[in-house]
Amino acid sequence: MSDLLRSPLKPLYEEARTFVGYRHIWVYLSNQDLKSRFRRSKLGVLWLVMQQLAFTFGAGFIWATVFGQDPGEFIPFLAIGFSLWAIIAGSMVDGCSTFVVSHGYIKQIPLPQSIFIFRTVLTQIYLMLIGVATAIGVLIAFGKLTPTSVLYAIPGLLIIVGYSYGAIGVVAYLGLRFRDLQHGLTGIFNLLFVVTPVIYPAEILAQKGLHFAVYLNPFASLIDVVRTPLLRGTLADPLSYSISFGCVFLLITFRFVFAARWRRFVPFWS
Amino acid sequence: MNIAIELSDVCVDYPLDVSDAYSLKKALFDRFVSNNTEAASHYRALNGITLQIRQGERVGIIGLNGAGKSTLLRVMCGIFEPSQGVAKSYGKISPLLDFATGLELHHTGIENIKIRLLFLGETIDTIEKKIPEIAAFAELGDFLHQPARTYSTGMFMRLAFAISTSIEPEILIADEVVGAGDAQFADKAKMRLDRLLSKGKTTVLSSHSMELIRLFCDRALWLENGRIRMDGEVEEVIAAYESNAHSLMQGVS
Numbered sequence: 439m440s441d442l443l444r445s446p447l448k449p450l451y452e453e454a455r456t457f458v459g460y461r462h463i464w465v466y467l468s469n470q471d472l473k474s475r476f477r478r479s480k481l482g483v484l485w486l487v488m489q490q491l492a493f494t495f496g497a498g499f500i501w502a503t504v505f506g507q508d509p510g511e512f513i514p515f516l517a518i519g520f521s522l523w524a525i526i527a528g529s530m531v532d533g534c535s536t537f538v539v540s541h542g543y544i545k546q547i548p549l550p551q552s553i554f555i556f557r558t559v560l561t562q563i564y565l566m567l568i569g570v571a572t573a574i575g576v577l578i579a580f581g582k583l584t585p586t587s588v589l590y591a592i593p594g595l596l597i598i599v600g601y602s603y604g605a606i607g608v609v610a611y612l613g614l615r616f617r618d619l620q621h622g623l624t625g626i627f628n629l630l631f632v633v634t635p636v637i638y639p640a641e642i643l644a645q646k647g648l649h650f651a652v653y654l655n656p657f658a659s660l661i662d663v664v665r666t667p668l669l670r671g672t673l674a675d676p677l678s679y680s681i682s683f684g685c686v687f688l689l690i691t692f693r694f695v696f697a698a699r700w701r702r703f704v705p706f707w708s
Numbered sequence: 709m710n711i712a713i714e715l716s717d718v719c720v721d722y723p724l725d726v727s728d729a730y731s732l733k734k735a736l737f738d739r740f741v742s743n744n745t746e747a748a749s750h751y752r753a754l755n756g757i758t759l760q761i762r763q764g765e766r767v768g769i770i771g772l773n774g775a776g777k778s779t780l781l782r783v784m785c786g787i788f789e790p791s792q793g794v795a796k797s798y799g800k801i802s803p804l805l806d807f808a809t810g811l812e813l814h815h816t817g818i819e820n821i822k823i824r825l826l827f828l829g830e831t832i833d834t835i836e837k838k839i840p841e842i843a844a845f846a847e848l849g850d851f852l853h854q855p856a857r858t859y860s861t862g863m864f865m866r867l868a869f870a871i872s873t874s875i876e877p878e879i880l881i882a883d884e885v886v887g888a889g890d891a892q893f894a895d896k897a898k899m900r901l902d903r904l905l906s907k908g909k910t911t912v913l914s915s916h917s918m919e920l921i922r923l924f925c926d927r928a929l930w931l932e933n934g935r936i937r938m939d940g941e942v943e944e945v946i947a948a949y950e951s952n953a954h955s956l957m958q959g960v961s
Binding site for chain 2 (some may be wrong): 462463464466470474477543545546547548549567701702703705706707
């Protein structure tokens with residue numbers, strides 16, 4: 439045990455202790471984030487559901503025609519892709535302000551910085567769950583949901599949670615130091631939304647000989663590991679699992695590297 | 709004798725001009741342009757501080773503005789990590805720093821009490837028990853269930869003060885605590901503060917009020933330009949500090 443604590447695993451052990459020991463704080467903060475986002479709005483969280491449904495059906499019918507797809511196939515496909523993209527882009531973009539918005543606490547109270555990362559991750563997970571539940575509702579409405587599909591999607595959803603944690607952990611430090619990052623990432627993810635097979639099937643790229651655009655883009659794999667199980671009721675391509683798992687591993691590694699290097703500066707920079 | 713706080717050769721450097729020195733543009737350009745004509749990038753706020761505070765001691769920190777008092781307290785709390793040297797503390801630390809910041813304007817009074825006390829290390833159960841007492845002290849009445857943005861300045865300050873002073877500190881670290889609100893409330897606030905300052909087993913307190921230091925401390929620390937100028941018995945340190953301030957005044961006139 440004492441060897442374990444001296445090893446490179448020590449930060450992981452500390453992280454787990456913070457996760458459990460301070461769970462009341464970060465869960466509470468995250469709940470408050472969600473509440474204050476919809477404070478004094480009558481429909482509250484329903485807005486998220488309605489926005490997503492409006493987009494899915496509105497864009498779904500048009501794009502089904504443009505891409506020459508069957509709307510009955512395409513709309514469920516789009517519903518899932520859109521809900522996953524929200525957490526993939528949201529983690530990177532909103533993650534930049536993790537420490538920035540918490541500066542009042544960071545300068546006044548000694549708390550592990552990971553708390554603020556957990557808080558942002560949980561908020562993103564809430565949003566993802568609302569989105570995925572809406573998408574599953576669309577699937578049911580179109581009679582596309584098989585009993586096994588949700589089960590097979592669970593590994594993929596866990597990978598996405600890991601991605602969200604790693605991504606937010608990285609951009610929390612980077613976004614605090616480089617305040618331009620959030621603006622830059624907003625633009626980059628607008629572009630990636632079009633480049634990544636979110637709104638069109640990856641097969642279309644493959645048919646045009648652009649396989650590399652799918653395999654070089656880890657976000658395509660991150661979407662695939664949830665979307666394929668939900669739509670087909672089978673596990674996704676092993677390559678997708680490998681790519682997305684590698685991406686998560688890299689992000690989490692960098693999260694700890696940045697924390698070790700920049701932890702000390704966070705109260706000054708925020 | 710048990711140590712509560714131990715600093716050995718602690719230095720703290722503030723990075724200067726964050727927005728400029730650390731912009732992405734500069735970081736990228738510095739890769740290609742390597743002219744090292746950089747101005748001083750740090751300001752040394754604390755310099756070679758070595759001190760031990762034993763359990764049960766009450767230490768008052770005095771010094772001019774900018775001497776490093778707040779920085780020293782934040783190092784003791786663990787908010788700032790030293791750039792050099794080691795800072796250790798043994799026991800649960802309750803900070804009472806800038807208590808007015810950190811209240812959330814769109815949260816209600818109750819929510820602010822809960823969140824603030826959670827942060828200060830209280831559990832859900834003890835918080836529930838404290839809410840009535842804090843609410844009564846802050847004189848908020850029905851506004852307790854209203855968002856803090858609807859509060860008057862006085863209500864806001866009273867709530868912030870009541871929450872921050874409701875803790876049961878093991879090691880209390882307080883920065884320039886002053887009462888809040890009107891004259892009538894100031895008396896109440898003073899009594900509450902007095903009680904809190906005498907509750908902490910170990911207390912470190914910075915103040916410009918020599919009266920406060922005399923009242924609550926049995927040891928005083930005089931900081932000057934980030935270094936310890938004098939450390940010792942309260943009356944001696946205050947006498948030296950005041951005669952120094954006096955001679956500075958005469959030098960000016």
